[in-house]
Amino acid sequence: MDHQWKTVGCSEITLSQLMLPSHSNFSGKIHGGYLLSLMDQIAFACGSKFSGSYCVTASVDRVDFLNPIEVGELVTLKASVNYVGNSSMMVGIRVDAQNIQTGEVKHCNSSYFTMIAKNSSGASIQVPRLRLTSREEVMRYLKAAERIGARQQRIASEPFDGDLTKALAAMASAHADVDLALLQDAAISG
Numbered sequence: 138m139d140h141q142w143k144t145v146g147c148s149e150i151t152l153s154q155l156m157l158p159s160h161s162n163f164s165g166k167i168h169g170g171y172l173l174s175l176m177d178q179i180a181f182a183c184g185s186k187f188s189g190s191y192c193v194t195a196s197v198d199r200v201d202f203l204n205p206i207e208v209g210e211l212v213t214l215k216a217s218v219n220y221v222g223n224s225s226m227m228v229g230i231r232v233d234a235q236n237i238q239t240g241e242v243k244h245c246n247s248s249y250f251t252m253i254a255k256n257s258s259g260a261s262i263q264v265p266r267l268r269l270t271s272r273e274e275v276m277r278y279l280k281a282a283e284r285i286g287a288r289q290q291r292i293a294s295e296p297f298d299g300d301l302t303k304a305l306a307a308m309a310s311a312h313a314d315v316d317l318a319l320l321q322d323a324a325i326s327g
């Protein structure tokens with residue numbers, strides 16, 4: 138069966154929003170539930186953009202609120218597809234908040250949402266295969282594979298030990314459904 142291939146770049150989305158008093162909780166910090174809602178929205182947009190169909194959220198791995206967000210800060214969420222299964226996509230999301238007056242940026246959260254692509258009847262459908270074009274994308278792919286436990290079945294039997302060259306060889310020999318052809322040697326070793 139012929140698959141459609143797409144780069145990680147095709148999935149990338151950024152969303153920025155100024156935090157209003159109406160988003161705060163009783164102690165004046167931004168409500169965690171509001172942030173979760175923004176994260177779900179960007180995961181939905183990212184997965185839908187990549188797959189070309191609407192998605193549902195299957196799971197979230199995991200949400201740690203690293204730093205509180207204040208009213209008046211500019212929150213930026215960045216998302217991309219890090220890994221694909223048959224109809225599933227793992228969407229990574231990074232949340233940063235910037236103090237408008239000082240310019241200081243703090244990392245608030247990184248989470249990984251598994252989204253499933255659906256057709257108009259609600260059936261799960263095949264998503265495009267992932268074309269990896271940088272060392273960072275390969276690292277994220279490997280971490281995602283490890284995270285969902287797919288690594289044992291589809292890539293290699295050993296856990297990822299940080300040796301990218303060895304991991305890439307294992308990926309190639311296991312015929313993992315990613316395209317590494319665009320990766321330059323310099324990108325891998327750099």
Ligand code: GDP
Pocket residue numbers: 148149150151215216217218219228229230231246247248277
């Ligand atoms: P990482 O997963 O170890 O790289 O941890 P990070 O906290 O840096 O990022 C979490 C996730 O957010 C990444 O896996 C990406 O999916 C996504 N992400 C991070 N930086 C960017 C960016 O600059 N643009 C986009 N579109 N997504 C990003």
